[in-house]
Amino acid sequence: MTSAKTHQYPAVDVMKFVCAFLVIVVHTYPFYEVWPDLGFVTSNILGRIVIPFFFISAGYFMQIGRCHKDENYFRSYIKRLIKLYLIWSVIYIPFGMHKLGSMMEISGALWLAALPIALFNIGTYFHLWYMSALIFAMVFCHLFLKKFSMKALLILGGVLFLFGLIETYHGLITNEILLQSVNTYFLLMFTTRNGLFFGVLFVALGMALADQNRVEAIRHPFAKAAAAFGLLVVEAFTVRHFHWALDYNMYLMTVPFTLYWFAGLLRTRLDWKLNFKALRESSTVIYFCHAMFLELGEILLGSLYLTNGAVRFCFVFPLTMIMTAIIRKWLPFLK
Structure with a gap:
């Protein structure tokens, strides 16, 4: 693991950028109509590997930092995440207010009460849940x-x-008492897609991979990832066929797929003439800023935007890339 401190991981950087692109696809769902x-x-298979990949990657590199840098590394790392999360949370307050206001009437007092709940759970806009979950x-x-x-x-993470x-396999619950308990949980917390039930396992897997260079101990990682992905596709279509899911946020087979895919990427060396640091930074900015254009598209284009996935994607994607370039060049505190 000593060498991990100085190694670059270009394949991971490329995958992060691909994942950021997939986030836009998930949120614009351009193919559903056709x-x-x-x-x-x-949206519900490829797009669902994005967050596990971000989690496992964050856990891996955080553990490397904890092992090779001073004792304050973790504290400074978390402070940076919190600062970034709070800045973007403030930016998205008006977008979140518009989104909720279009769905229900909320008083000023309720807005104030809802803000701290949002910060610690789902975020001030729907995509920011990832940051609170990661922290x-x-x-x-x-x-x-x-x-x-x-x-x-x-x-424990497992x-x-x-x-x-239970969010994915909700339809399998037949015991009335258990079903009532589960439904009460969802009434209060909305989802199991959070740091406790979703994030801990993948962050822990990343940290475990970083310990004692366990990446090298995994043989044929891409072959194993391919097998796991095939099973993931079967799992997803099975869940859809039987209408078990409340939502498709979590699948069992994302665990082995993410583990083996990430391990394979860590061992992959790329000689491409690309600015991998720019890809890495851009992936973060794309994730944060794309959602504002999701909301603006609805405001500016109305029913055309709401009913046409291609229009949604063609509106959100280029504007997101332009905003990403602006932020990287002139607003570095947002990345």
Whole structure:
């Protein structure tokens, strides 16, 4: 693992950029009107590997930093994440107010009460949940490892993730008492797509890979990832066919797929003449800023935007890339 401190990981940077692009596809769902199955594959299968990949990547590089840098590394890392999250949360308050205001009437007092809840759970706009989840999962794993082993963390993360799958496999619950308990949870918390049930396992897997250079111990990672992806496709279409899911945020097979795919990318060296740092930075900015154009498209284009996925994508994607370039050049505090 000593060499990990100085290595660059260009394949990971490329994948982060691809994932950022997939986020736009997920949120604009450009294919559903013309080819529903392709829309399902892009938005509810390919798109669902994005967040696990971001989680496992963050866990891996954070663990490397904890092992090779000073003791304050973790604290400064989390402070930076919190600062970035709060800045973007403030930016998205008017967008979030417009989105909620278009769906329901909310008083001023309720807005004030809802703000802290949003910050600690789903974010001031829907895509910001990832940042609060990442911060929670990072802090949770860091504190847990102060008292317990990595093995215990992985087991706990697995148990939490299995509980989180009730959102995907909700239709399989037949026990009336259990069903009422689960529905009460969703009434209060909306989703299991959060740092506790979704983030902890993937962050822990990333940290475990970084420990003692376990990446090298995984043989044929891409072949294993391909097999896991095939099973993921089967899982997703099975869940859809039987109408089990409340939402398609979490799949069981994203765990082995993300683990093996990420391990393979860590070992992949690319000689491409690309600015990989720019790709890495752009992926972060794309994730943060694309959602404002989702909302602006609805305001400016109305029903044309709402009913046509191609229009949504063609509106959001170029404006997001322009804004990303502006932020990278002139607003570095936003990246």
